[in-house]
Amino acid sequence: MINSISKIWGFENEKVLDYMPGSKERMELKRALQSLKEEVLEIPLIIGGKEVRTGNMGQCIIPHNNKKVIARYHMAGEAEVKMAIQSALEAKREWEKLHWEHRVAIFMKAAELASTSWRARINAATMLCQGKTFIQAEIDSACEMIDFLRYNARCIYEIYSEQPMSAKGTWNRMEYRPLEGFVFAVSPFNFTAIGCNLATAPAICGNVVLWKPSSDAVYSSYMVFKLLQEAGLPDGVINFIPGSGGIIGNMVLSHESLAGVHYTGSTEVFRTMWKNVANNLDKYRTFPRLVGETGGKDYIFAHNSANIDALVASMIRGAFEYQGQKCSAASRAYIPRSIWPEVKEKLVRDIKTIKVGDVEDFGNFMGAVINQKAFNTIKGYIDYAKESNEAEIIIGGNCDDSVGYFVEPTVIATTNPYFKTMVEEIFGPVITVYVYEDEDFEDIIKICDKTSPYGLTGAIFARDRYAIAKLEEELTHNAGNFYINDKPTGAVVGQQPFGGARASGTNDKAGSKYNLLRWMSPRTIKENLNCVTDYRYPSNME
Ligand SMILES: NC(=O)c1ccc[n+]([C@@H]2O[C@H](COP(=O)([O-])OP(=O)(O)OC[C@H]3O[C@@H](n4cnc5c(N)ncnc54)[C@H](O)[C@@H]3O)[C@@H](O)[C@H]2O)c1
Ligand SMILES: N[C@@H](CCC=O)C(=O)O
Numbered sequence: 244m245i246n247s248i249s250k251i252w253g254f255e256n257e258k259v260l261d262y263m264p265g266s267k268e269r270m271e272l273k274r275a276l277q278s279l280k281e282e283v284l285e286i287p288l289i290i291g292g293k294e295v296r297t298g299n300m301g302q303c304i305i306p307h308n309n310k311k312v313i314a315r316y317h318m319a320g321e322a323e324v325k326m327a328i329q330s331a332l333e334a335k336r337e338w339e340k341l342h343w344e345h346r347v348a349i350f351m352k353a354a355e356l357a358s359t360s361w362r363a364r365i366n367a368a369t370m371l372c373q374g375k376t377f378i379q380a381e382i383d384s385a386c387e388m389i390d391f392l393r394y395n396a397r398c399i400y401e402i403y404s405e406q407p408m409s410a411k412g413t414w415n416r417m418e419y420r421p422l423e424g425f426v427f428a429v430s431p432f433n434f435t436a437i438g439c440n441l442a443t444a445p446a447i448c449g450n451v452v453l454w455k456p457s458s459d460a461v462y463s464s465y466m467v468f469k470l471l472q473e474a475g476l477p478d479g480v481i482n483f484i485p486g487s488g489g490i491i492g493n494m495v496l497s498h499e500s501l502a503g504v505h506y507t508g509s510t511e512v513f514r515t516m517w518k519n520v521a522n523n524l525d526k527y528r529t530f531p532r533l534v535g536e537t538g539g540k541d542y543i544f545a546h547n548s549a550n551i552d553a554l555v556a557s558m559i560r561g562a563f564e565y566q567g568q569k570c571s572a573a574s575r576a577y578i579p580r581s582i583w584p585e586v587k588e589k590l591v592r593d594i595k596t597i598k599v600g601d602v603e604d605f606g607n608f609m610g611a612v613i614n615q616k617a618f619n620t621i622k623g624y625i626d627y628a629k630e631s632n633e634a635e636i637i638i639g640g641n642c643d644d645s646v647g648y649f650v651e652p653t654v655i656a657t658t659n660p661y662f663k664t665m666v667e668e669i670f671g672p673v674i675t676v677y678v679y680e681d682e683d684f685e686d687i688i689k690i691c692d693k694t695s696p697y698g699l700t701g702a703i704f705a706r707d708r709y710a711i712a713k714l715e716e717e718l719t720h721n722a723g724n725f726y727i728n729d730k731p732t733g734a735v736v737g738q739q740p741f742g743g744a745r746a747s748g749t750n751d752k753a754g755s756k757y758n759l760l761r762w763m764s765p766r767t768i769k770e771n772l773n774c775v776t777d778y779r780y781p782s783n784m785e
Contacts, residue, residue: 249344251400254737257358257389262377262605268363269605272377275367276603279313286316286465288323288485291330292478295323301485303462306374307601307611307647313371316461318486324453324494327482331425331451332500334479339421339449343403347396350447353474354392357385361470365463369435372462374610374647376602379565380435382733384463387436390736391754395440395447398756402763412773418766421449423529424502426762427495428452428481429488429516431508432459432613433568439467440753441505442481448762450502452481453495457508459613461485492516497523503532503762507570507753509668510537510697510746532761536741536748538668539570539699541722541731544691544714545586546705547579547681553728554704555589561702561730562674563597563652566612570747571700571724571732574674575665577691579681587656591638594652601647611647612671618648621671624664625653628675633659637676660690668697684710688717698745700724700731723750 262269286303287294296317303314319327338346357365362385369375369384407415426445430438442454456464468483484491495501496519504520506513513535520531543561545554561573578586602610612618622642628634639653655664655675664675679687691701701722703714711727718725723743724734734741740752751758 245342249400251347251397254394254397256735256737257386257393259381259386262381271363272366275363276370279364279367279371280311283312284314284462284465286314286461286485288317288319288327289468289483290323290327290479291334291482292472295326297323299486301458301461303372305371305647306613307649309611309615309644309647314462314465316465316485319455319484319491320486321490321494323484323486324491327453327484328425328495328498328500330479331453331482334477335425335451338451338477338480341449343399343449346449347399347447349471349475350392350443351396353443353471353476354389356470356474357389357392361466365435365466365470368463368466370602373432373435373460374602374613375565376607376610377605384435387434387736388439388467391436391440392443394737394754395444395759398759399447402756402759407767412771414770414772416768416770418768419448419763420766421445422502422532422762422764424500424531426450426452426503426505427501428454428505429492429508430454430456430460430464432457433565433570435460435463435467437507437753438464441507443471444753444758445503445505445762446476446480448759450762451479453484454481455484455486455488455491458485488512492519496520497526499526499528501527501531502529504534505762506533506535508537510748513537513748534749534751534758534761536570536743536751536753537746538697539572539743539747540575540666540668540695540697541571541573541700541702542691543573543576543702543704543731544688544718545576545578545582546684546703546707546710546714547581548707548710549582549704550706550728551582551585551589555586555593557702557704557730558590558674559593559597559652561732563609563672564732566609566650567672567674568613568617568670569732571734572670573702573731574669575694576674576676577687578676578678579684580678581681583678587637590654594638594654597652599649599651609652609672611649614648615644617670618642618644618650621650621669621673624667624669624671624673625650625655628655628657628664631662633657633662634664634675639672660687661694666695685713688714692718692721696746697743698722699743699747700726702726702729702731704728720744723747
């Protein structure tokens with residue numbers, strides 16, 4: 244329908260299903276888990292819609308059952324990267340001309356599939372591949388992914404509807420062109436939804452994409468890719484190229500047609516990519532857009548007026564859900580001395596009840612961490628605290644990688660507000676508490692602000708409104724997502740646009756208009772309806 248302007252109506256977040264015993268969703272999920280484990284999948288690259296096999300293989304294992312291989316995947320090398328760029332640029336010709344309604348319809352269809360017939364399979368894949376409990380998979384690979392797809396469609400409609408004013412005798416229009424070239428989407432292991440959004444947000448704007456998923460999330464990312472194909476994504480619009488980040492990154496970032504990087508992952512890798520782009524700057528046809536959402540050292544700051552039960556529940560959920568492997572995870576806390584004894588007692592009492600184990604047992608609150616490297620890093624931080632005379636382990640601290648990469652939920656208390664585990668991102672189930680004297684409240688806010696280089700999420704707990712106002716004002720720049728009397732995790736698409744600044748990234752707010760605008764290059768078109776036919780001004784006329 245070329246001669247129409249379609250409206251995309253309101254947006255509602257996908258409902259989080261509760262998986263009660265005996266429920267339909269629980270039975271479907273159990274069946275999907277069983278069926279996925281029965282085969283060892285062989286995952287090809289997908290370039291121009293065709294399966295490509297290189298024979299250079301990686302493997303996908305289950306984090307909580309680390310001898311169990313669920314897939315082997317082919318890794319891209321130089322030839323495949325070249326092929327993927329060529330196929331993307333070929334697909335671009337038709338894709339960018341396709342009327343936006345047809346483009347958007349594909350992603351709305353993908354959301355519908357993810358909400359219905361694909362829900363159990365993608366959630367099961369996320370549980371096995373990334374070690375998520377059913378509820379953590381549900382909020383990620385079902386709800387957040389569906390929300391990203393639907394909300395982006397809605398935002399496209401709103402952006403395209405924004406048109407400039409026109410003075411009498413002229414007609415001004417804004418055309419929201421896709422970028423010239425291709426976009427490189429590079430995703431982290433920890434959210435299936437983020438991988439989907441990194442690849443599809445530029446594509447919904449009319450761009451073509453090379454998608455390199457994390458080696459620890461190839462399995463679930465491949466399922467997402469198959470879902471997009473079923474939804475009707477044309478060949479070559481997104482090309483799926485798992486493999487080594489360094490090898491693929493170096494080749495892609497030095498290509499003249501690189502138009503943008505859509506990245507989520509560690510700060511260190513984003514810095515490497517940015518430097519790589521800077522070194523290649525003279526080659527590019529256009530300045531590439533660099534969008535990167537990176538690490539965090541997220542905090543909970545309590546005032547002595549805080550509701551202690553709410554504080555404790557948020558510390559536990561914020562620090563230990565998905566084993567602390569969220570960029571938003573609470574990993575440092577500032578607690579006033581006057582309430583610490585009660586906070587500590589309740590924290591220890593509740594953490595003792597946390598069940599850690601195989602995520603297929605729906606009674607477990609936590610599973611294993613993603614891989615051996617992460618296990619070793621997290622254990623290293625815990626060992627460091629155990630050996631320090633500035634810290635003590637309040638609860639937890641044991642690690643066991645014999646069956647899966649299990650780390651107990653761990654609370655460290657330190658006497659040094661700049662202790663290593665108060666500063667560095669750990670990305671595991673470890674939170675460090677600094678107990679401050681109540682009268683030092685204002686000084687400690689300043690310390691909280693400058694302790695870590697990151698600026699992603701932060702949560703404050705207080706009932707005193709002056710304290711809330713003070714914290715909100717003083718901590719303006721150290722969190723892009725700031726929570727009052729809530730945990731610092733669990734942002735919802737359309738409700739709390741997500742992202743942070745400082746070392747946490749470019750803060751382009753994933754799943755929002757701000758992000759989508761980065762994948763568009765607007766063209767302003769002025770048409771004169773009443774042409775000037777004489778160069779002279781009226782005052783020049785004799
Ligand atoms: N701010 C956010 O929204 C957000 C969300 C999720 C995760 N994260 C961050 O991601 C990190 C955890 O994820 P991870 O362990 O998968 O991150 P990572 O940095 O190890 O990897 C991210 C991606 O970069 C790729 N990569 C590695 N080297 C590369 C190179 N030289 N060139 C191009 N690509 C390269 C990896 O293969 C992977 O696909 C944490 O730091 C976390 O805070 C941030
Ligand atoms: N958006 C997610 C975190 C994504 C990073 O890992 C949250 O708000 O918890």
